[in-house]
Amino acid sequence: MRRTATPFSLVILGLGVFLLVLAPLLAWYVEPRAQRTPTDVDTTTVFTGTGSYFDTDEVETVRGKKITITRHARGDVADSERSGRAVWDVSTTVDTDASLPAADPHDALQWTLERWVTDRRTNKPVHCCEEKPYFEGEAYLKFPFDVQERSYIWWDNTLGSTVTLAYRGKKRIQGYEGLRFTGTVPPAKTGTRLVPGAIVGVEDAGQVLAEEWYSNHGIELVADQRTGRIIYAAIGPRKTLRAPGGKKDAVVLLDSKRIAFTPKTQREQVDLAETDSSLLRTVGRTVPLGAGIAGFVLVAVGTVLVIRGRTRPDAPESSQPTLTM
Structure with a gap:
């Protein structure tokens, strides 16, 4: 079995990163x-x-x-x-x-x-x-x-x-x-x-x-x-x-x-x-602070979801035909 990141976890992680970048940009x-x-x-x-x-x-x-x-x-x-x-x-x-x-x-x-x-x-x-x-x-x-x-x-x-x-x-x-x-x-x-x-x-x-x-x-x-x-x-x-x-x-x-x-x-x-x-105050403090907190939470949640991922069964090895003489 192997794990892969779900689209939802990647969206959450990306949104969190975006908010973390937006916060200092606003301030x-x-x-x-x-x-x-x-x-x-x-x-x-x-x-x-x-x-x-x-x-x-x-x-x-x-x-x-x-x-x-x-x-x-x-x-x-x-x-x-x-x-x-x-x-x-x-x-x-x-x-x-x-x-x-x-x-x-x-x-x-x-x-x-x-x-x-x-x-x-x-x-x-x-x-x-x-x-x-x-x-x-x-x-x-x-x-x-x-x-x-x-x-x-x-x-x-x-x-x-x-x-x-x-x-x-x-x-x-x-x-x-x-x-x-x-x-x-x-x-x-x-x-x-x-x-x-x-x-x-x-x-x-x-x-x-x-x-x-x-x-x-x-x-x-x-x-x-x-x-x-x-x-x-x-x-x-x-x-x-x-x-x-x-x-x-x-x-x-x-x-x-x-x-x-x-x-x-x-x-x-x-x-x-x-x-x-x-x-x-809204542009320089309230929104940046809210964006920073929300971004941190989303990055944390997204990272956990990406690590846990979604389990998929391993692909079976292809069998080779046996030749008989």
Whole structure:
């Protein structure tokens, strides 16, 4: 009697080997390539808070008013595909109750348009595709994938430079845990603006080039560790005017101790972070682990079945005819 492997045992063994090969492939090859900044984004985040701003109708700074910042990020899919980068067009408006609802962004207290271009894998700025303005640093609008518990270099567009945000531990937003980073911006001159001299205390002059100064009472960001998506943000901007060469602020254009994501924006960002993080976790951990365990079991079972095989009777030896004389 002899043993031969059955087709079923060979199928089980082959499937097990396939799953054992698939597991590390998903973890080490597929997941890293799934960690790419999306190009088809279309999201809106809203900040609210109270503070002061320069009312052009009153020609003075008014205080204790509601301030709303709305940021809309939309991906330029066509330019992204051509360049291989993530190309996002970002519109940001700063509104008061007088300019809301915003039918026209030109009516806002402040309106800026930006084009942000980044490497889809590292999240670092790429200088192409009509990028505006010129960005630097490690993060802006989002952090890189797999956020580390360390300080990050954050681009502050109002400052026109980078700010170091220090890691401050973990924080839950809407029940979802993220990594918290904070930083401040000391007063810095950011440009000039032509204004009537009387506004900045230069009474004997017509128009003067007043100095624009900016600082930030505090930046707080909470990011999803796996995807880098910001699930909570709070800022404390202060923008002022000084007389040419002046040492003190003459006019407050905008000042708030804290303007933060609304609860609705927090919930939306958390939902997006949970969905994206879950997909990456499935591809990078859950499926590879399941495939590895299943593959090991199937290989073990298949090997046993192949060894045991199916018994077959030995073929009888062919008998030779006997010749008689």
